[in-house]
Amino acid sequence: MTAVLENSAEPDATPEVGAVPSFDVTLRIRRFNPEASEAAAYWEEFTVTAYGTDRVLDAMHKIKWEVDGSLTFRRSCAHGICGSDAMRINGRNRLACKALLKDLDPSKPITIEPIKGLPVVKDLVVDMEPFFASYREIMPFLITSGNAPSAERLQSAEQRERYDDTTKCILCAACTSSCPVFWNDGQYFGPAAIVNAHRFIFDSRDEGAEQRLEILNDKEGVWRCRTVFNCTEACPRGIEVTKAIQEVKRAMITRAF
Amino acid sequence: MQTHQYDVVIVGAGGAGMRAALESSTRARTAVLTKLYPTRSHTGAAQGGMCAALANVEEDNWEWHTFDTVKGGDYLVDQDAAEVMAKEAIEAVLDLERMGLPFNRTPEGRIDQRRFGGHTRNHGEAAVRRSCYAADRTGHMILQTLYQQCVKQEVSFFNEFYVLDVLLTEDLSTGEVPEGTPVRASGVVAYELATGEIHVFRAKSVVFATGGAGKIFKTTSNAHTLTGDGMALALRRGIPLEDMEFFQFHPTGLAGLGILLSEAARGEGGILRNSEGERFMERYAPTIKDLAPRDMVARAMANEVREGRGCGPEKDYVLLDLTHLEPAHIDAKLPDITEFARTYLGVEPYTEPVPVYPTAHYAMGGVPTTIDAEVLRNPTDVVGGLFAAGEVACVSVHGANRLGTNSLLDINVFGKRAGIAAAAYAATADWLDLPEDPTALVIGEIERMRDKAQGERVSDVRRELQETMDANAQVFRTAESLEKARDDVRALKKRYLSVSVQDKGRRFNTDLLEALELGFLLDLAEVVVAGALAREESRGGHFREDFPTRDDEKFLHHTMAYLRRGATPDETEVTLGTKPVTMTRYQPMERKY
Ligand SMILES: Cc1cc2nc3c(=O)[nH]c(=O)nc-3n(C[C@H](O)[C@H](O)[C@H](O)COP(=O)(O)OP(=O)(O)OC[C@H]3O[C@@H](n4cnc5c(N)ncnc54)[C@H](O)[C@@H]3O)c2cc1C
Ligand code: SF4
Ligand code: FES
Numbered sequence: 001m002t003a004v005l006e007n008s009a010e011p012d013a014t015p016e017v018g019a020v021p022s023f024d025v026t027l028r029i030r031r032f033n034p035e036a037s038e039a040a041a042y043w044e045e046f047t048v049t050a051y052g053t054d055r056v057l058d059a060m061h062k063i064k065w066e067v068d069g070s071l072t073f074r075r076s077c078a079h080g081i082c083g084s085d086a087m088r089i090n091g092r093n094r095l096a097c098k099a100l101l102k103d104l105d106p107s108k109p110i111t112i113e114p115i116k117g118l119p120v121v122k123d124l125v126v127d128m129e130p131f132f133a134s135y136r137e138i139m140p141f142l143i144t145s146g147n148a149p150s151a152e153r154l155q156s157a158e159q160r161e162r163y164d165d166t167t168k169c170i171l172c173a174a175c176t177s178s179c180p181v182f183w184n185d186g187q188y189f190g191p192a193a194i195v196n197a198h199r200f201i202f203d204s205r206d207e208g209a210e211q212r213l214e215i216l217n218d219k220e221g222v223w224r225c226r227t228v229f230n231c232t233e234a235c236p237r238g239i240e241v242t243k244a245i246q247e248v249k250r251a252m253i254t255r256a257f
Numbered sequence: 258m259q260t261h262q263y264d265v266v267i268v269g270a271g272g273a274g275m276r277a278a279l280e281s282s283t284r285a286r287t288a289v290l291t292k293l294y295p296t297r298s299h300t301g302a303a304q305g306g307m308c309a310a311l312a313n314v315e316e317d318n319w320e321w322h323t324f325d326t327v328k329g330g331d332y333l334v335d336q337d338a339a340e341v342m343a344k345e346a347i348e349a350v351l352d353l354e355r356m357g358l359p360f361n362r363t364p365e366g367r368i369d370q371r372r373f374g375g376h377t378r379n380h381g382e383a384a385v386r387r388s389c390y391a392a393d394r395t396g397h398m399i400l401q402t403l404y405q406q407c408v409k410q411e412v413s414f415f416n417e418f419y420v421l422d423v424l425l426t427e428d429l430s431t432g433e434v435p436e437g438t439p440v441r442a443s444g445v446v447a448y449e450l451a452t453g454e455i456h457v458f459r460a461k462s463v464v465f466a467t468g469g470a471g472k473i474f475k476t477t478s479n480a481h482t483l484t485g486d487g488m489a490l491a492l493r494r495g496i497p498l499e500d501m502e503f504f505q506f507h508p509t510g511l512a513g514l515g516i517l518l519s520e521a522a523r524g525e526g527g528i529l530r531n532s533e534g535e536r537f538m539e540r541y542a543p544t545i546k547d548l549a550p551r552d553m554v555a556r557a558m559a560n561e562v563r564e565g566r567g568c569g570p571e572k573d574y575v576l577l578d579l580t581h582l583e584p585a586h587i588d589a590k591l592p593d594i595t596e597f598a599r600t601y602l603g604v605e606p607y608t609e610p611v612p613v614y615p616t617a618h619y620a621m622g623g624v625p626t627t628i629d630a631e632v633l634r635n636p637t638d639v640v641g642g643l644f645a646a647g648e649v650a651c652v653s654v655h656g657a658n659r660l661g662t663n664s665l666l667d668i669n670v671f672g673k674r675a676g677i678a679a680a681a682y683a684a685t686a687d688w689l690d691l692p693e694d695p696t697a698l699v700i701g702e703i704e705r706m707r708d709k710a711q712g713e714r715v716s717d718v719r720r721e722l723q724e725t726m727d728a729n730a731q732v733f734r735t736a737e738s739l740e741k742a743r744d745d746v747r748a749l750k751k752r753y754l755s756v757s758v759q760d761k762g763r764r765f766n767t768d769l770l771e772a773l774e775l776g777f778l779l780d781l782a783e784v785v786v787a788g789a790l791a792r793e794e795s796r797g798g799h800f801r802e803d804f805p806t807r808d809d810e811k812f813l814h815h816t817m818a819y820l821r822r823g824a825t826p827d828e829t830e831v832t833l834g835t836k837p838v839t840m841t842r843y844q845p846m847e848r849k850y
Contacts, residue, residue, distance in 0.1 A: 065716030069759030142357030154366035
């Protein structure tokens with residue numbers, strides 16, 4: 001089906017900064033309806049009119065709100081901080097709310113698929129439970145012994161900086177679902193779980209590093225990583241994912257963290 | 258239909274809900290129902306910080322913090338509640354640090370603090386460094402840290418469960434239950450997104466922590482999912498909403514988009530300028546200038562634009578100037594928000610000022626509660642076993658205008674209190690029978706929408722609602738504009754009755770949920786407008802051009818709005834009552850900065 005729409009113009013609110021005239025864009029979306037009599041995935045194309053600063057999410061909303069209400073995807077914050085809308089856009093994992101249409105060469109159809117390696121539930125929605133299960137396994141919480149101090153624990157700015165990068169994770173799964181090792185072996189913990197282990201292993205206040213390293217020393221742990229760098233490229237938070245995994249590997253050998 | 262039974266059911270897994278869960282799950286059998294995965298909650302969007310008078314970097318104390326909160330709220334704050342919050346703030350921040358929150362640090366390794374709008378030393382002398390922060394990702398760190406602790410404590414979550422009704426022992430919506438009659442909550446009804454199945458959760462205590470309602474406006478910093486569900490559910494069951502006319506418009510939303518740029522940008526030295534390059538806040542708030550409370554800054558900006566000193570081709574925004582700050586400083590303290598400017602407007606904040614305009618940000622009002630988070634059904638009676646905390650609630654610690662950083666504080670202090678109180682109530686309360694046919698209302702509404710072959714489109718009604726609210730009930734309001742908004746909302750409510758959804762499926766039907774969320778928005782918009790029309794004065798976030806000054810004689814009271822059912826279920830009417838403001842230490846003064 002193809003539908004062409006006029007944007008319901010927003011005369012007073014559209015910013016002129018960086019404004020680009022309107023253009024038509026075609027989205028080629030991978031669809032799956034679990035309730036259809038013969039549930040099989042298929043492609044469907046939609047053409048909508050977009051404006052300069054529109055993101056893929058805006059175009060998808062337009063389709064959902066004006067053409068086909070059954071198009072299904074997760075989203076919430078719409079500015080890259082909640083991690084709801086990781087999807088495969090032109091073959092690369094990105095957040096739909098952070099991918100600007102004008103940066104994607106809108107002269108060609110933009111393909112949109114669910115992230116890979118997790119069971120598809122409906123259209124772009126996948127079952128996130130296996131992803132969160134791996135996350136929970138690496139004990140993603142501060143582990144300390146003894147009584148809690150009455151004031152704060154001290155930490156120098158340098159110690160704080162040591163694990164800053166991996167605190168930024170929003171658990172969007174873009175990294176894990178871009179990893180070929182994960183595609184082939186769903187048991188692999190995956191980059192996101194390792195990133196969150198890193199966040200605690202290198203926190204000077206934490207005492208659980210040994211336990212986490214033991215967990216990640218498993219055959220489905222860090223050693224499965226083949227440094228393909230897909231994860232680093234995919235991360236919408238700019239976390240150096242591969243580097244974090246390498247640091248965890250090194251800590252495993254040197255037991256220094 | 259499935260039925261579950263828990264001592265405590267918490268609705269919402271943002272900061273308030275998870276903070277409550279950490280308390281109640283160690284004391285009572287607890288379930289957390291949330292329409293989003295916990296880490297998707299909008300608490301994660303909060304940027305600037307959380308205030309507490311730790312005095313880590315300069316002299317400070319909780320009494321000054323209380324005063325600032327009361328004055329910032331234009332004296333509509335309940336002062337006993339503000340005092341509780343300011344006192345418990347210190348422990349709340351330390352709690353988070355002990356849970357592992359990666360705060361920025363001072364050279365001595367203690368929690369660092371920075372300036373924030375309206376927070377002052379010694380009752381307004383000068384800005385004070387009171388906000389504890391983690392770069393411009395404080396909310397993200399709070400949400401992650403609380404979730405991490407919930408994982409540690411093995412809290413039971415029901416993710417992507419939409420609560421659509423709360424069950425009470427009396428029908429309050431007729432307005433005929435006399436004062437003093439005991440009324441209790443017995444559970445909630447929820448819709449499971451993945452399957453379309455209806456679940457009834459029987460509970461001794463129910464805690465609402467469903468967050469804000471920014472989506473009644475078009476330009477907003479709020480997530481698509483912030484549709485005021487908890488407020489609307491309570492309202493429909495006859496529970497009043499307090500002070501809904503007070504909505505905060507944050508000065509610095511990215512122009513045209515509404516995405517927030519934290520006040521921390523100004524706390525770190527950012528300056529607002531008009532088309533003449535003038536630092537116009539010097540005229541409006543000579544002492545603390547760009548760090549005046551949000552309502553004042555937002556109005557000042559809107560006024561600059563109105564008087565023709567706006568920037569850009571349409572002259573419809575002002576500029577936030579960070580160009581005099583060191584890029585390294587910007588990267589260290591404001592990395593995310595400067596990236597938003599780059600990604601979404603293509604502006605490089607190191608060298609170019611950023612276009613900004615006020616954006617609907619925070620609901621000061623909400624479900625009225627006591628300082629122990631118990632929900633009030635009139636100015637004095639609590640509903641047994643029903644609690645609320647966070648943005649959904651009105652304690653009231655924010656009064657007519659919330660100070661920056663006081664909401665992350667609110668969710669931690671009152672989330673904790675709600676969790677403790679809910680578990681304590683459940684420990685002694687007996688089980689109630691569920692009402693007969695507890696799911697009737699919810700199933701009826703769902704079927705009405707799904708079965709209608711054709712009708713109004715959700716997105717049309719929603720867009721028109723948001724447009725009229727932006728045009729008529731935003732920073733500047735008049736009787737005329739509000740009457741227009743009221744009439745529009747009423748007409749839209751009629752059209753809503755004939756809304757139909759295209760997706761007729763059971764599984765993951767987000768089309769249906771958006772339709773239900775629109776129903777919540779319409780009810781809330783009606784209440785916001787009714788309160789704003791009746792309040793013929795200007796106070797905090799509510800500014801009436803036809804009544805430009807505060808009128809303590811007539812309006813130093815909270816508004817209590819009730820939705821009363823008329824002859825048919827579709828006919829409802831908003832009736833307004835009042836509730837006194839609790840004053841302890843501070844008498845109202847003129848609010849100058
Ligand atoms: C961009 C931005 C920046 C901010 N910055 C700051 C700041 O620096 N300092 C500060 O103090 N405050 C800040 N605030 C305000 C503050 O972040 C929020 O007020 C606060 O986080 C709200 O927390 P909450 O727990 O009440 O709600 P939320 O975090 O919004 O959580 C709501 C929860 O309720 C659930 N829910 C909603 N409806 C239903 C339903 N029907 N059924 C089941 N579950 C439901 C959701 O799934 C979610 O888990 C900011 C707000 C925004 C938008
Ligand atoms: S590391 Fe990056 S890509 Fe991976 S889950 Fe976290 S934020 Fe997403
Ligand atoms: S919608 Fe929140 S990250 Fe995209």
